[in-house]
Amino acid sequence: MKTFVVGMAAMLGALGIARAQGKSVVEGIAEYRKMLEDGNPADLFEAKGESLWKTPRGPKNATLEQCDLGKGQGVVKGAFVELPRYFADTKKVQDLETRLVTCMETLQGFNGADIAKTPFGRGEQANVTALATWIAAESRGMRFSLPQGRVEEKKSYEIGKRVFFYRAGPYDFSCATCHGQDGKRIRLQDLPMLTKNPGDGIGFAAWPAYRVSNGEMWSMQLRLNDCFRQQRLPYPNFGSEATIALGTYMGVNAKGAESIAPSIRR
Amino acid sequence: MADPMRIRAQVAGDKATVRVLMSHEMETGQRKDVAGKTIPAWFIQEVTAALNGKTVMTAQWGPSVAKNPFLQFTIKGAKAGDKIAISWLDNRGDKRTDEAAIT
Numbered sequence: 001m002k003t004f005v006v007g008m009a010a011m012l013g014a015l016g017i018a019r020a021q022g023k024s025v026v027e028g029i030a031e032y033r034k035m036l037e038d039g040n041p042a043d044l045f046e047a048k049g050e051s052l053w054k055t056p057r058g059p060k061n062a063t064l065e066q067c068d069l070g071k072g073q074g075v076v077k078g079a080f081v082e083l084p085r086y087f088a089d090t091k092k093v094q095d096l097e098t099r100l101v102t103c104m105e106t107l108q109g110f111n112g113a114d115i116a117k118t119p120f121g122r123g124e125q126a127n128v129t130a131l132a133t134w135i136a137a138e139s140r141g142m143r144f145s146l147p148q149g150r151v152e153e154k155k156s157y158e159i160g161k162r163v164f165f166y167r168a169g170p171y172d173f174s175c176a177t178c179h180g181q182d183g184k185r186i187r188l189q190d191l192p193m194l195t196k197n198p199g200d201g202i203g204f205a206a207w208p209a210y211r212v213s214n215g216e217m218w219s220m221q222l223r224l225n226d227c228f229r230q231q232r233l234p235y236p237n238f239g240s241e242a243t244i245a246l247g248t249y250m251g252v253n254a255k256g257a258e259s260i261a262p263s264i265r266r
Numbered sequence: 267m268a269d270p271m272r273i274r275a276q277v278a279g280d281k282a283t284v285r286v287l288m289s290h291e292m293e294t295g296q297r298k299d300v301a302g303k304t305i306p307a308w309f310i311q312e313v314t315a316a317l318n319g320k321t322v323m324t325a326q327w328g329p330s331v332a333k334n335p336f337l338q339f340t341i342k343g344a345k346a347g348d349k350i351a352i353s354w355l356d357n358r359g360d361k362r363t364d365e366a367a368i369t
Contacts, residue, residue: 039336043272044289215292215333 042210042262045217049134058108067103080139084248086152093156095247096132097221098239116238120222129219133208136261146251160249163242173231201260204250209265273366275350282344282368286337294329312355
């Protein structure tokens with residue numbers, strides 16, 4: 001436990017220094033986050049995801065190595081920063097997680113509808129999150145550049161934009177209520193401005209992320225699901241058109257931002 | 267079986283810094299599930315670090331350590347190429363050992 005105590009002292013020390021040198025609160029938080037990054041448990045999910053990708057599983061006992069994530073069969077590197085995008089085989093715009101479910105269905109013989117109905121963090125849904133974590137990690141440091149060449153992709157962006165500004169629920173909240181202004185935060189959490197590129201590793205470019213507060217690995221689908229909960233709206237279905245459209249909207253807006261996923265969050 | 271640990275060990279001067287991430291639920295035994303039943307305690311009780319097979323540290327852990335724990339410590343006199351092995355044992359008797367070379 002000694003290391004833990006020393007670590008805590010170091011953190012408190014750093015915060016003290018931050019104040020002494022007149023750094024802003026935001027800079028102090030950034031410094032604290034930097035220290036946490038050293039032991040990001042997302043690494044564990046990353047390792048799990050990599051082995052899941054390469055291990056033959058499911059009724060067809062196949063690996064996912066032939067899965068097309070948008071850059072050709074089996075190409076993982078760089079796929080994350082170009083999703084969601086249109087896929088000709090499913091005739092849909094898909095995000096990383098729904099695309100993974102498609103591959104698990106076609107290659108491994110899993111029932112995609114069953115996976116979509118499974119709660120986050122359980123059964124095959126937990127495996128989808130681990131896979132997404134590894135695939136995101138393979139594109140770490142790359143810059144977002146979502147394709148918008150097809151009419152379906154442009155449509156997805158427009159739907160996402162409307163959902164983003166749509167006010168509803170008992171609090172009359174929209175996504176834009178919290179994420180439509182610069183420099184805002186709730187307690188220690190910065191609220192990224194998501195109607196434009198919020199900067200490297202912020203917002204869309206930071207998820208999947210490990211949540212320290214509950215010890216869970218959160219994918220983008222789960223992150224959005226929680227946004228809906230905070231707005232007191234009904235939960236969207238896993239992989240629903242609305243959540244994918246929001247992903248397209250944020251992803252396209254984040255064009256040029258560097259991906260740091262999987263990151264570590266409160 | 268438990269998922270593997272992530273071990274990184276780097277030499278700086280005459281010391282090596284070892285950083286370990288363990289994959290474990292670390293259930294305290296204080297929480298209740300949705301049905302109101304207590305979730306049984308399940309946590310790592312003992313952690314051992316061995317340098318080239320010789321034990322250099324043992325630690326007794328309890329339920330107050332976080333889920334997916336991170337452990338960092340330094341070893342004096344460790345050299346690049348040395349083998350560091352970390353083992354844990356939990357209160358269910360599950361154990362796991364992983365090894366890494368110091369760089």
